[in-house]
Amino acid sequence: MTKYVLEQLMSAGAHKASAEINRTTKYEMNVENGDMSLIRTTQDVSVSMIAIKDDKKGSVVVNRTDDSSIIDASRDAVSYAEVAQPDSANDIPPFAPSESFTDGSLVPDRDGMYSRLNEFLLQARHEYPKTALDSVYFSFNCHNSNYFNSNDVDFSVSRGYYSMSIMGMGVDGEKTGSFNGTGFTSFDLSRPIMESASVRDMLRMCTEQIDTKALGSVFDGDVIFSPDCFDEILTAYIDTYLSENSLIAGTSLLKDKLGDEVASKLLTVRSMPADNNLSGGYRVFGGFKAENETILDSGVLKAYDLSLYGSNKTGLPRSKSGFGAICVDAGKTPYEDMVRSIKRGLLVCRFSGGNPTSAGDLSGVAKNSYYIEDGVIKFPVNETMIAGNLLKMFTNIGAVSCERTDFGAGILPYVLIRDIKITG
Amino acid sequence: MDISTYRNLFSGYTELRTQENTVVNLMLVNGNAVSNTRQSSGGVSARVYRSGSWGFASNADLSPDGIISAIRNATDNAVFLDHKLQKSVPPLPCRPCVQTHILRGKTPSQQVLMDYLKEIDAYMVANCPNLIARRIMLQILTIEKTILTADGTQFHSFIPRTVLSISMTTDKDGTPVSEREVFGGLGEFCESFSGEPSQLYERIDTLYQLLCDKKEGVQAEKGKKVCILDADLAGILAHEAIGHTVEADFVLTGSIARNYLGREAAGEKVTLIDYAHTHEGVTCPVPVWCDDEGCEAKDAVIIKDGIMTGYMHSKASALKFGVEPTGNARAYRFSDEPLIRMRNTAIARGSDKLADMIASVEDGYFLQNPGNGQADATSEFMFAVTRGREIKNGKLGKALLDTTISGVAFDVLKSVTHVSDDFKWVCSGMCGKKQPIPVGMGGPALKCTVTIG
Numbered sequence: 001m002t003k004y005v006l007e008q009l010m011s012a013g014a015h016k017a018s019a020e021i022n023r024t025t026k027y028e029m030n031v032e033n034g035d036m037s038l039i040r041t042t043q044d045v046s047v048s049m050i051a052i053k054d055d056k057k058g059s060v061v062v063n064r065t066d067d068s069s070i071i072d073a074s075r076d077a078v079s080y081a082e083v084a085q086p087d088s089a090n091d092i093p094p095f096a097p098s099e100s101f102t103d104g105s106l107v108p109d110r111d112g113m114y115s116r117l118n119e120f121l122l123q124a125r126h127e128y129p130k131t132a133l134d135s136v137y138f139s140f141n142c143h144n145s146n147y148f149n150s151n152d153v154d155f156s157v158s159r160g161y162y163s164m165s166i167m168g169m170g171v172d173g174e175k176t177g178s179f180n181g182t183g184f185t186s187f188d189l190s191r192p193i194m195e196s197a198s199v200r201d202m203l204r205m206c207t208e209q210i211d212t213k214a215l216g217s218v219f220d221g222d223v224i225f226s227p228d229c230f231d232e233i234l235t236a237y238i239d240t241y242l243s244e245n246s247l248i249a250g251t252s253l254l255k256d257k258l259g260d261e262v263a264s265k266l267l268t269v270r271s272m273p274a275d276n277n278l279s280g281g282y283r284v285f286g287g288f289k290a291e292n293e294t295i296l297d298s299g300v301l302k303a304y305d306l307s308l309y310g311s312n313k314t315g316l317p318r319s320k321s322g323f324g325a326i327c328v329d330a331g332k333t334p335y336e337d338m339v340r341s342i343k344r345g346l347l348v349c350r351f352s353g354g355n356p357t358s359a360g361d362l363s364g365v366a367k368n369s370y371y372i373e374d375g376v377i378k379f380p381v382n383e384t385m386i387a388g389n390l391l392k393m394f395t396n397i398g399a400v401s402c403e404r405t406d407f408g409a410g411i412l413p414y415v416l417i418r419d420i421k422i423t424g
Numbered sequence: 425m426d427i428s429t430y431r432n433l434f435s436g437y438t439e440l441r442t443q444e445n446t447v448v449n450l451m452l453v454n455g456n457a458v459s460n461t462r463q464s465s466g467g468v469s470a471r472v473y474r475s476g477s478w479g480f481a482s483n484a485d486l487s488p489d490g491i492i493s494a495i496r497n498a499t500d501n502a503v504f505l506d507h508k509l510q511k512s513v514p515p516l517p518c519r520p521c522v523q524t525h526i527l528r529g530k531t532p533s534q535q536v537l538m539d540y541l542k543e544i545d546a547y548m549v550a551n552c553p554n555l556i557a558r559r560i561m562l563q564i565l566t567i568e569k570t571i572l573t574a575d576g577t578q579f580h581s582f583i584p585r586t587v588l589s590i591s592m593t594t595d596k597d598g599t600p601v602s603e604r605e606v607f608g609g610l611g612e613f614c615e616s617f618s619g620e621p622s623q624l625y626e627r628i629d630t631l632y633q634l635l636c637d638k639k640e641g642v643q644a645e646k647g648k649k650v651c652i653l654d655a656d657l658a659g660i661l662a663h664e665a666i667g668h669t670v671e672a673d674f675v676l677t678g679s680i681a682r683n684y685l686g687r688e689a690a691g692e693k694v695t696l697i698d699y700a701h702t703h704e705g706v707t708c709p710v711p712v713w714c715d716d717e718g719c720e721a722k723d724a725v726i727i728k729d730g731i732m733t734g735y736m737h738s739k740a741s742a743l744k745f746g747v748e749p750t751g752n753a754r755a756y757r758f759s760d761e762p763l764i765r766m767r768n769t770a771i772a773r774g775s776d777k778l779a780d781m782i783a784s785v786e787d788g789y790f791l792q793n794p795g796n797g798q799a800d801a802t803s804e805f806m807f808a809v810t811r812g813r814e815i816k817n818g819k820l821g822k823a824l825l826d827t828t829i830s831g832v833a834f835d836v837l838k839s840v841t842h843v844s845d846d847f848k849w850v851c852s853g854m855c856g857k858k859q860p861i862p863v864g865m866g867g868p869a870l871k872c873t874v875t876i877g
Contacts (some may be wrong), residue, residue: 036505036509044465085538089456134678176678176682176801313456354796358602363877383830383831
């Protein structure tokens with residue numbers, strides 16, 4: 001089928017072309033207000049076409065596979081290319097040997113899913129009665145995709161995995177705590193939901209955070225970011241400084257810093273899509289075979305999040321990994337020691353902030369967070385803001401924990417960052 | 425397409441929906457066409473209700489076999505869950521809707537769209553010196569759907585939305601400074617941008633001047649301040665800070681709004697409504713005449729003269745609360761199930777004059793443009809503010825650099841002392857709650873106290 005799509009693109013006049021067909025099946029169980037409410041099955045197909053003609057690029061995505069729809073969409077893709085501007089950076093991946101990949105089971109264990117979800121709901125009600133589950137989405141996802149291009153690149157991927165997303169808040173009488181959420185992916189149902197990723201921590205925190213206090217002061221302090229939260233901060237860092245848009249636009253302050261030490265020596269960040277144990281990984285992206293890659297190696301910048309186009313445009317190297325499945329190397333400091341080292345500061349478990357500026361200035365509310373004083377976690381806080389600059393924050397890393405949380409789509413530790421403005 | 429014949433395949437409460445979303449995306453970054461795409465996604469879904477348990481199924485096959493398969497799979501899912509749970513919940517309330525609303529307009533060829541963007545880019549190059557980055561993004565989203573339900577709904581709509589966003593970045597001593605303006609709203613391209621690109625040049629000039637002012641801007645002083653929130657910010661306050669807390673599913677879980685029904689939630693000048701489709705005789709940015717579970721949509725009055733009077737409901741939540749459904753159950757794609765979502769959430773205009781409101785502030789800020797924002801069950805909120813000015817002794821002063829405001833929404837609304845007599849919609853918003861969905865948000869200007877920085 002994918003080769004047929006490619007033939008239509010070339011017949012329509014493309015000089016270079018690629019086609020990707022992705023068939024997805026989802027089986028999902030939904031929980032609303034703490035009770036199972038819905039079973040949902042979806043089937044979809046996505047046909048993505050890219051046409052390049054005279055260095056001009058157009059693309060179309062449809063979810064129809066009948067001949068007439070494919071022919072019309074192919075013609076559209078080429079006609080869009082014809083009206084674009086020529087850009088020598090437009091290209092498709094060069095030839096690579098064909099490969100097929102299969103990961104995980106391609107069939108859901110529906111009874112197993114019901115059993116695990118029911119087990120989790122009973123446990124949650126019993127062990128955390130003051131944590132109200134707003135929504136839980138537990139799904140099995142199966143993707144079958146095939147990529148083909150006019151350089152004879154041919155990749156096929158079949159992947160099945162489970163994913164879970166949980167949102168909840170603490171409720172006690174008239175009192176309501178801040179909502180919190182977490183999630184994970186896995187290849188199987190061998191582990192109880194409660195013992196996966198940071199699920200238990202999240203439910204515990206919801207109950208603890210019903211009663212909060214305001215700090216009532218402004219100071220520069222140390223902040224420990226939880227694994228869930230450091231994922232958000234790291235994503236903001238990558239988007240601001242390493243992403244294609246910021247590099248092409250020229251706004252990234254790290255645009256000429258490949259090979260330079262730009263962050264703390266304590267920090268090593270990797271993208272590991274090809275790791276066989278990461279259910280949230282992937283095998284192919286943008287028509288390339290995904291490879292594991294180091295982004296920051298003991299603080300030294302090693303890679304940018306650039307596609308083939310971005311790489312051609314900027315002259316900088318293309319990302320081999322696609323910057324998904326982010327893993328941060330474990331540090332040497334036990335989490336308890338990190339807490340003990342703090343004179344005044346916060347444990348921040350969720351950050352609610354505006355998008356950083358182009359310079360990386362960041363400010364927002366420390367949600368689901370705790371005040372730390374003299375090495376002891378004192379109380380949950382409310383209406384507390386933190387502000388800083390991402391570039392400086394990443395050079396001010398004081399410690400990385402040896403404990404890490406495996407989310408299935410990434411593995412992250414606790415990270416302590418010094419000298420952050422805290423406003424209570 | 426006519427799906428009315430499939431009603432005879434329904435066994436019990438069933439919703440059947442066919443839907444097609446089309447998105448055209450063009451983006452120029454520093455003159456480079458980094459996006460030049462059209463994406464279309466359509467299919468059929470069915471949702472079945474059995475005594476409190478739901479089954480949903482969808483597929484991309486719009487043939488009779490595909491539609492029958494969706495109905496059958498949804499029924500099987502509902503029966504399976506009902507067998508397990510045996511909730512024995514009564515039937516749902518209904519308010520059927522038999523209407524058609526086709527707002528089809530005209531979108532020109534990709535060539536014309538690309539030329540339009542290129543002309544704007546060329547104008548910026550020629551007239552906006554010292555920019556280090558410029559970005560022009562055009563998105564045209566159309567959603568066509570037909571809905572058939574067992575309780576009598578037969579509905580067909582075509583709703584388009586066009587949004588053009590222009591961003592400029594300069595730098596001050598090596599630090600990037602950005603400004604952004606958004607144009608467009610309900611309608612296809614030709615309805616939103618009826619003339620030549622030159623019709624936008626004056627506004628681009630204004631945007632450039634704002635950028636130059638912001639380049640010399642100051643940081644907001646951190647802390648609680650009296651602020652005038654302009655209409656754009658009032659709209660995001662209505663949506664983020666209040667709107668999410670009064671979605672009935674969130675209320676049922678335990679949002680703070682559960683404690684406010686019938687009680688003072690805001691200053692007496694504040695009235696907040698989630699409009700279905702019409703505001704002061706004009707169609708709203710995201711009109712909903714019938715929601716995606718086939719309920720005729722009505723305005724949801726949330727706060728009236730400072731008192732909380734209701735929530736936003738689906739059929740299931742309305743049953744639990746013993747009220748009428750409001751038509752707030754919406755789904756983004758054909759494969760999405762309806763969830764309680766906002767539509768056009770706004771604070772009603774008041775009677776105060778904006779100029780007088782600014783003049784009344786000794787030391788505060790006039791906050792004009794929001795960036796992203798987030799809500800919480802406690803009604804704590806946070807918005808980015810990307811444009812604002814100092815107010816000193818009743819006069820507008822220097823521009824502000826990017827900052828944030830936060831607070832507890834009901835406390836902020838209770839601090840509102842003035843509500844201006846003008847009104848503006850923000851037409852480009854997307855809301856995230858498992859699924860993205862277009863929303864409208866709006867309001868007048870408000871004088872209130874918030875935490876800034």
